[in-house]
Amino acid sequence: MDVIEIIPGRSIGAVALGASTESLPKGATVGELDGSYMGISFTHKGGKIDDVWIDDLRRMRHPVQWAGKEVPRHAKLKALKELFGPCQMVPGLKGGMAFKCDSGLTLGCDFHGTGSFVQIRILPNWGG
Numbered sequence: 467m468d469v470i471e472i473i474p475g476r477s478i479g480a481v482a483l484g485a486s487t488e489s490l491p492k493g494a495t496v497g498e499l500d501g502s503y504m505g506i507s508f509t510h511k512g513g514k515i516d517d518v519w520i521d522d523l524r525r526m527r528h529p530v531q532w533a534g535k536e537v538p539r540h541a542k543l544k545a546l547k548e549l550f551g552p553c554q555m556v557p558g559l560k561g562g563m564a565f566k567c568d569s570g571l572t573l574g575c576d577f578h579g580t581g582s583f584v585q586i587r588i589l590p591n592w593g594g
Contacts, residue, residue, distance in 0.1 A: 470504065470520075472532040474570025474588055479528075481506045481518050483588065488513065504528055519574075519587040530586075532569070543581030546573060 470479035477483065480491050481503055487496045487510050494503035501508055505526045509517040520526060523539050523546075530537040537549065547553040553565035553573060565573045574585030 468504065469529045469531055470506065470526070472530065472537070472571065472586065472588065474532075476588070478506050478518050478520060478586070478588060479504055481508050481515060483515055483518055485515050486513055487515065517587070519585055521585055522583040523586055524583055532571075537586075543573070543575055543579065543584060546581075546584060 468479075472478050475483070477485075481494075487494075487501065490496065490501070490503060495501050496510070499509055501510065505520065505528065507519050507521050508515050520530070523530065523537065523541075526539050530539065532550070535549070537546070541549070547565055547567065550567040550569040550571050550573065551565075553567035556564040556566050556572070562577050563575050563579050565575075567573060570588070572587040574587060576582045
């Protein structure tokens, strides 16, 4: 099974910031503004990928790794903040919570911070 490697500020799996949508592997779905590949979501402008994220780690079908370590898909939010952190809450968001982590990743979750879903984003400077 393919392993999805997270490289902060660069890529999640085969989807890289700044890459051309034409360079995506076969099987990628590309719409007018966004797309997906193997559970990885992205947006693009002018044919270049400008945001990449895993919408919900809990639903990933493929193993996810960061810095050579497995990212357990059912890990508690606290454990993920320890793995990627330290992480600080991003203030002023509506509809959810986000934590900017020193590893260069941003974790998103439900409004109450229970971790019922966990989004992992690599967009530089997301949330401030």
